[in-house]
Amino acid sequence: MNLYGVRAIYLSEMARTRRTLLQSIVSPVLSTSLYFVVFGTAIGSRIEEIDGVNYGAFIVPGLIMLMLLTQSVSNASFGIFFPKFSGTIYELLSAPVSSFEIVLGYVGAAATKSVVLGLLILATAGFFVPLRIDHPLLMLLFLTLTALTFSLLGFIIGIWAENFEKLQLVPLLVITPLTFLGGTFYAIDMLPPLWQTLTLFNPVVYLVSGFRWSFYGVGDVSLAASLAMILLFLGLCLALVRWIFQSGYKLRP
Amino acid sequence: MEPAIRVNQLSKRYASGFQALSHVDLTIESGEIFALLGPNGAGKTTLISVVCGLVNPTGGQVSVSGHDIVTDYRAARSRIGLVPQELTNEAFETVWATVSFSRGLFGCPPDPDHIERVLRSLTLWDKRNNKLITLSGGMKRRVLIAKALAHEPEILFLDEPTAGVDVELRREMWQVVRQLRETGVTIILTTHYIEEAEEMADRIGVIHDGEIVLVEEKRRLMRQLGSKQLTLHLPSPLERIPPSLNGHQLELADEGHELIYTYDAADVSSEDAAGIPTLLSDLRDAGIQFSDLNTRQSSLEDIFVSLVRGRQ
Ligand SMILES: Nc1ncnc2c1ncn2[C@@H]1O[C@H](COP(=O)(O)OP(=O)(O)OP(=O)(O)O)[C@@H](O)[C@H]1O
Numbered sequence: 001m002n003l004y005g006v007r008a009i010y011l012s013e014m015a016r017t018r019r020t021l022l023q024s025i026v027s028p029v030l031s032t033s034l035y036f037v038v039f040g041t042a043i044g045s046r047i048e049e050i051d052g053v054n055y056g057a058f059i060v061p062g063l064i065m066l067m068l069l070t071q072s073v074s075n076a077s078f079g080i081f082f083p084k085f086s087g088t089i090y091e092l093l094s095a096p097v098s099s100f101e102i103v104l105g106y107v108g109a110a111a112t113k114s115v116v117l118g119l120l121i122l123a124t125a126g127f128f129v130p131l132r133i134d135h136p137l138l139m140l141l142f143l144t145l146t147a148l149t150f151s152l153l154g155f156i157i158g159i160w161a162e163n164f165e166k167l168q169l170v171p172l173l174v175i176t177p178l179t180f181l182g183g184t185f186y187a188i189d190m191l192p193p194l195w196q197t198l199t200l201f202n203p204v205v206y207l208v209s210g211f212r213w214s215f216y217g218v219g220d221v222s223l224a225a226s227l228a229m230i231l232l233f234l235g236l237c238l239a240l241v242r243w244i245f246q247s248g249y250k251l252r253p
Numbered sequence: 254m255e256p257a258i259r260v261n262q263l264s265k266r267y268a269s270g271f272q273a274l275s276h277v278d279l280t281i282e283s284g285e286i287f288a289l290l291g292p293n294g295a296g297k298t299t300l301i302s303v304v305c306g307l308v309n310p311t312g313g314q315v316s317v318s319g320h321d322i323v324t325d326y327r328a329a330r331s332r333i334g335l336v337p338q339e340l341t342n343e344a345f346e347t348v349w350a351t352v353s354f355s356r357g358l359f360g361c362p363p364d365p366d367h368i369e370r371v372l373r374s375l376t377l378w379d380k381r382n383n384k385l386i387t388l389s390g391g392m393k394r395r396v397l398i399a400k401a402l403a404h405e406p407e408i409l410f411l412d413e414p415t416a417g418v419d420v421e422l423r424r425e426m427w428q429v430v431r432q433l434r435e436t437g438v439t440i441i442l443t444t445h446y447i448e449e450a451e452e453m454a455d456r457i458g459v460i461h462d463g464e465i466v467l468v469e470e471k472r473r474l475m476r477q478l479g480s481k482q483l484t485l486h487l488p489s490p491l492e493r494i495p496p497s498l499n500g501h502q503l504e505l506a507d508e509g510h511e512l513i514y515t516y517d518a519a520d521v522s523s524e525d526a527a528g529i530p531t532l533l534s535d536l537r538d539a540g541i542q543f544s545d546l547n548t549r550q551s552s553l554e555d556i557f558v559s560l561v562r563g564r565q
C-alpha cells in the first residue's frame with residue numbers, strides 16, 4: 001500500500017480547498033444559513049410544527065443533506081476532472097498508486113470537506129433555530145456515509161465528463177431536483193397519495209428521512225430502509241469506480 | 254544485469270482503430286542515454302506512454318528492470334520519472350508544493366534535502382515559493398523535470414525536453430541530463446532536434462509509422478551511414494563535368510561555381526582511399542582550377558531524412 005501516495009493526494013486536495021476557502025466553504029455555509037434565517041426566524045414561526053418539530057428545525061437535516069449532496073458531487077467531480085482537463089493527470093496515471101489508493105485520496109479529501117461543511121452548517125443552524133439531536137452518533141454516521149457515497153458519485157462524474165458542461169449537468173439536472181423533491185421542506189404524508197407513492201422512488205427521500213430520524217426520532221420511511229438505501233448507493237458507486245479503473249474507461253486510452 | 258527497459262513485440266491500436274505501434278522490440282541498457290527520433294506522429298509519445306502506464310498496450314510486454322509494467326506495476330513505475338511533452342501544471346500550487354507532491358505520490362517519505370538538491374540543480378531554488386502560474390515556459394519545463402526527479406528514479410523519460418526552449422536553456426538542459434547520467438540514471442529522450450540526439454545520445458533509435466526502423470550506437474550510425482562531401486569552389490564556372498572525370502562521384506552546383514565530390518567517410522582511413530588525391534590530380538590534368546575547398550560530414554539529420562524517405 002502506497003500510503004505516502006494517498007497522503008500526497010489527500011493533502012494536495014485539502015490544500016486546494018484552502019486556496020478556495022471562500023468558494024468552497026464560506027459560500028455554501030452562508031447560502032444555507034439564509035434558509036435558516038428565512039424559514040427559521042422570519043416565516044417559520046407562522047408555519048405549523050411538523051411531527052411535533054418546529055418548522056425551522058424540521059428543515060435543518062434536509063438542508064444539510066441538500067448541501068452535502070451537491071457539494072460532495074461538485075467538489076469530488078472537479079477534483080478529478082481538473083487534472084484530466086489540464087493534463088496533470090499524467091502524473092497520477094504514471095505513479096505507483098493503485099486505483100483504490102487514488103480513490104481513497106481524492107474521495108477521502110472530498111468527503112472530509114463535505115463533513116466539515118455539514119458540521120459548520122449544523123453549528124450555524126443552532127444560532128437561528130431550536131435544534132435537537134437525539135442520536136448524534138447515528139447522525140455522524142449518516143453524514144459520513146452520505147458524504148462518502150456522493151463524493152464517489154462525483155468522482156465518477158468527473159471521470160465521465162469531457163467538458164465543464166457535462167460536469168454541471170448531473171448536479172443541476174439530477175441532484176438538485178431530487179433533493180428539493182426529497183422531503184427537505186415537507187413530510188411525505190403531507191403530499192397527495194399518488195405523489196407519496198412516486199416519491200418513494202426518489203432515493204434522496206430515504207437519505208433525508210434517515211438523517212432527520214437521527215435528529216428528531218421521526219422519519220418518512222423506516223430507519224432500516226434509509227440505511228439500506230445509502231449502503232446500496234455506496235455499493236453501486238464502488239462497483240462503478242472499480243469497473244472504471246479496470247477498463248481504463250476515459251482514463252487510459 | 255537486467256536491462257533498464259525491455260520492450261517485447263509491443264503493439265498499440267487506439268480505440269479509433271489507428272495502429273500507433275506495431276510489434277516494437279527495444280532494449281535499453283542501464284545507464285545509457287537513448288534518443289528516440291521520429292517525425293510527427295511516429296509513435297514516440299505512445300511508446301513512452303505505454304512504458305509509463307498512461308496508455309494500455311494492445312499487445313506485447315514491457316518490463317522495467319525486470320518488472321512487468323502490468324503485473325508488477327508498482328515496482329516498475331516507482332523506478333521511472335516522466336517529463337511529458339505537453340507543459341501541464343497545477344497553476345496555483347507553489348514549486349515546492351508540486352515537487353514535494355510528486356515525491357509523495359511515488360511512495361517516498363518526505364525528504365526536504367533531496368527536493369532542495371533537485372531544485373538547486375535546475376536553478377529553481379529561488380523560485381521555490383512562486384506559484385507555477387508566475388513562471389516562464391522554460392522554468393515550467395524545469396519544474397516538470399524536478400517533479401520527475403523528486404522520487405530519485407533510476408530511469409528518466411524526457412519527451413521532447415527542449416521543444417520551445419531557447420538555445421541557452423537547451424544547453425543548460427543538456428548539462429542537467431549529462432549530470433544525471435553521471436549519477437547512473439538511464440535517460441530516454443525523444444526529440445525533433447537531431448543536433449540534440451547527436452550531442453547527447455549514446456544510442457539512437459528511429460521510429461517511423463509505429464515501427465522501429467533502426468537502433469544503433471550513435472558513433473557507428475554516423476560512421477556507417479555518414480558520407481562526406483568535398484566542395485571545390487571554382488573561379489570560372491563549368492558547364493558540365495568533363496568526361497575525363499567520370500570515374501568520380503561528382504556534381505555541379507551554384508551554376509557551375511561549385512564542384513561537389515561525395516565519398517564515404519568510412520573509406521578515408523582504409524587502404525584504397527585514393528579518392529581525393531586521384532581526384533585532385535585528375536582535376537589538374539583537366540585544367541580545372543579551384544580557389545577554395547571545404548569538406549562536411551553528413552549529419553544525423555541527413556541520415557534521418559534519407560532513412561525516413563527511403564521507407565516512403
Ligand atoms: N488517444 C489517441 N487516440 C487515437 N489516436 C492517437 C491517440 N494518441 C495518439 N494517436 C495517434 O497515434 C499516432 C502517434 O502519436 P504519438 O503522439 O505517439 O506521436 P509522436 O511520435 O509522439 O509525435 P510528435 O513528434 O508529434 O510528438 C499519431 O498518428 C496520433 O494521431
Ligand SMILES: [Mg+2]
Binds near residue numbers: 298338412
Ligand atoms: Mg510526441
